[in-house]
Amino acid sequence: MTVKxxxxxxxxxxxxxDLALFYARLLGxxxxxGQEPDLVEVVGGAGVHLAIRRDHGYAPPSWPRPEHAQQAHLRIIVxxxxxxxxxxxxxxxxxxPMSTGTEAGPYEARLFSDPAGHSFTIAAAVWSV
Structure with missing residues (x-):
C-alpha cells in the first residue's frame, strides 16, 4: 500500500x-x-499550497549572480x-522584474524576485490552465 x-x-x-500576503494575493x-506563529501557509484552489517560515538570520539569495545558488524557484503557470x-x-x-541576461525579444516566461528576494517565474502554460 502506498501512503498518500x-x-x-x-x-x-x-x-x-508579509511574504505570505504577497503570495496569497498573487495566487488568489x-x-x-497555524499553531506555529513563525510559519504561515498559503492555500487556495487549483493546488496552491506553500508555506513561509521565519528565519531570524535570513539573507536573500543573490541568484542570478554566479557566486550563489538559486536556493528555490517557484514557477507560476498562466x-x-x-x-x-x-x-x-x-x-x-x-x-x-529580474534578468539573467539571456532573454531576447518576446518571451513566454518572465523572471521576478518576490519582496523577500526569492526568484519566481510567471510562465505561459503549454496546456490550458
Whole structure:
C-alpha cells in the first residue's frame, strides 16, 4: 500500500506574514497562520499550497549572480493570453522584474524576485490552465 503524500514548498524570510500576503494575493489564495506563529501557509484552489517560515538570520539569495545558488524557484503557470496581465499584477504587488541576461525579444516566461528576494517565474502554460 502506498501512503498518500503531498508536498509544500517552504520559503524562508525575515517577515513571513508579509511574504505570505504577497503570495496569497498573487495566487488568489488565503494566508493561514497555524499553531506555529513563525510559519504561515498559503492555500487556495487549483493546488496552491506553500508555506513561509521565519528565519531570524535570513539573507536573500543573490541568484542570478554566479557566486550563489538559486536556493528555490517557484514557477507560476498562466494562460499565454494572461501573461502580460499576470506580470502587471505581480509588479503591482511588489515583485521586481529580474534578468539573467539571456532573454531576447518576446518571451513566454518572465523572471521576478518576490519582496523577500526569492526568484519566481510567471510562465505561459503549454496546456490550458
Amino acid at each position: 503524500k503531498t508536498s509544500v514548498l517552504v520559503l524562508d524570510c525575515a517577515e513571513p506574514h 489564495a488565503d494566508a493561514q497562520v 494562460d499565454l493570453a494572461d501573461l502580460d496581465e499576470a506580470e502587471r499584477e505581480a509588479v503591482a504587488l511588489g515583485a521586481r
